Amino acid sequence: MKNDIYPTDDQQKPFRRHLGAIVFLAAIFFLNFIARVIPAPLLPSIEKDMQISHSVAGSFFLFISAGYFISLAGSGFVSSRLTHRKTIILSCEAVGLALLCISVSQNLWTIRPALTLLGLAAGLYLPSGIASITHIIDSKHWGKALAIHELAPNSGFMLAPILAEIISIWFSWRGVLAVLGVSSLCLGIAYAHWGRGGRFAGQSPDLHSMRRLGAEPGFWIMMLLFSLAIGSTMGIYTMLPLYLVVERGIDQGWANTLVGLSRISSLGMAFLSGFVSDRFGTRMTMIWVFFLTGVTTLALGMATGDWVIMFVFLQPMVAVCFFPPGFAALSAIGPPETRNVAVSMTIPLAFFIGGGIFPALIGFLGDMGKFPLGMELTGGLILCGTGVAYFLKLPAR
16 A cells, blocks of 8 residues: 655645645545534524424533534544544544434434534544644645644534525435535545545544643643634624524524625635635734724624624624634644644544534524623634633744
């Protein structure tokens, strides 16, 4: 078998030579992400079909996040034995099977374990994907490379509501999940046949690696910042269609269309953020991102009438700008061989808080008739990230 480990000298090659490998990984990340957020635009239909409350619907993402938490935390054990490439393939196939299980679930007792399985399957991908990219790209291009990779979740945010509405023309919400499940299975097979790169083992999160990272103050700061950032994107996004339908009286189809269209600007903004991060530094970029995201999230909860639509578009435009500098900063903490460990130790708790607890809290307040307060509390917490990012210190690249 051909060894696909890229030599160190390969990092000196032009950035464009690695675009193919980055785009393939971005495609896998796209479907991986779509699988986790597609319940959001389907929540009104799921609530009606299964006759559940807002808080129960919001807790769906808590179960996904719980699985994601466990899987990300233990992904190093998997990649250290299977290699990053095989771990990515395993993630694709398992995500597909999990979606198919959810599509045939008939009650909460079966759908909740299936949602947890989806989180477990999806969580295997990210550490291996990030480690593969930062291994082949020179650190001075990390911002741009990770910005391309981040086009996947940003385009996923945009396309999930639109795909849900299109597929719903022919199928119920169960059919939407089944179509995506089959697609994930096919993509995994395609990567197994034609994908390249990642034929090297990751580092399992052994006690020594964990102690080295734990001794870095920047590691704990990044864990908190990622929690707030995921809350500002995933946390808000997962409950936004339901918020617009229930609280603002917008038709479900129009609400999903608005949410999807509002993410178009995210594609360019995330890529621009990578260039800004390379030019002005990751720390300064993150400070401004948290300030602007906090303000627009607060406004989303307080606005009424047509102002709501304006902030539906403005909030994600700035929120997505965190991730290229965020992952670049996270990759700069510790030596190269522990980069996947840094990701697998940081993102689990961050996703559980931002992508699980935040939606559950917003849904709980929604059941109390205080949906806007949930948005406002989230915005206040995000605004606190401005001060946290100020104290971040990173090594010179």
